[in-house]
Amino acid sequence: MQQAQKQEDKVHANLGLLQGVRKFVLHVRELSVDLIDAINPFGEAYSVLARSLNEETLRQMQEKIAARLITMSEEEALDYTKRARKFKEERDRLPSLLSNDPWEKRLAEGVAAYTEYVRKARAVKARGEA
Secondary structure, three states, X not given: OHHHHHHHHHHXXXXXXXXXXXXHHHHHHOOOHHHHHHHOOOHHHHHHHHHHOOHHHHHHHHHHHHHHOOOOOHHHHHXXXXXXXXXHHHHOOOOOOOOOOHHHHHHHHHXXXXXXHHHHXXXXXXXXXX
């Protein structure tokens, strides 16, 4: 008998939750689009970025982010950088991190990693001199 009562209480509790969710969903649908826009703290920043970002800027950002994720020794990065110079001489362009060619992509990763190593070394040197 007590089990039946507990079972019935659980059913009512579950239904109560569903009814509360239904009220919330109906209230959200009634919200004004202007109110949602007024609450959005990123709306203005998004509009500024949307105007100032172009394809080239987004590509550069993607390459910078990808460069930080590369794990490669400094020697390996230097080797790929030297090979990337040959690639540039042959094709008149630098290798791209966004390329579909795995070899070109690896060369670009090497250049990005080596650039990051050089940047860090210069920062350490600058801190030491300051």
